[in-house]
Amino acid sequence: VGLQIIKSSYVNLTVYGQMAQIVDYGMGISAPGAMFNAGPFRMSAEFRMFQKEFMPEFFNMSYDIERTSWVSDFYGPDSGQYITKEDKVKGMPASKGFFADAGINIMETVDVYAAYQHMMPDSGSSVKSFYANATLTTDKVPKLKLAQAYFQQPIADKLFSTDQDGTTIGFKVGFEAGQGVTLIYDQKTIYTNGEPRRIMTIETALTF
DSSP: OOOEEEOOOSSSEEEEEEEEOOOTOEEEEEEEEEEEEEETTEEEEEEEEOOOTSSSSSOOOOOOTTEEEEEEEEEEEEEEEEHHHEEEEEETEEEEEEEEEEEEETTTTEEEHHHHEEEEEEESSEEEEEEEEEEOOOOTSSSSEEEEEEEEEOSSSSOOOSTTOOOEEEEEEEEEEETTEEEEEEEEEEEEEEEEEEEEEEEEEEEE
């Protein structure tokens, strides 16, 4: 829910609040929040409050790896159990913190965007996450509909470090395959325990 405070051809300011809930688990609330843009520059910031058993961006870019992971026990690396991402939601403590993002369109050629979240749980250490991408404007390139490079760290205690589980580096390229149909090639590397796992997907996007 948002309310526009300033509206002009060059400057805009909107205040907002939002809510999300994972079915059978907790709720997350972002309020107050503010979005601002001036020409090619835009930014937003918000205060976040998470109830117990709530995880934002559950289906993130590293979900393919995070949806199931092997957790060893005291008997050694060959003994343990598989833990799903939903299992990790169970028992998560309530937390409070902030989210901020910013972006800029450079000469209608490339758009650069970055987002950062810092949450402080009721118990345990703070949790930081980071995401960034750079997207090329493809209007003047025939058949090319998407060209983007991206970087994500769901755990950003060491920014830009591949030692952090879930660190994802990748790129997407989309080509027009027909009227309203785009074929997207997505190549990414996800790091787990410092080891890279490369995933390549090809998907079709429909535009109506």
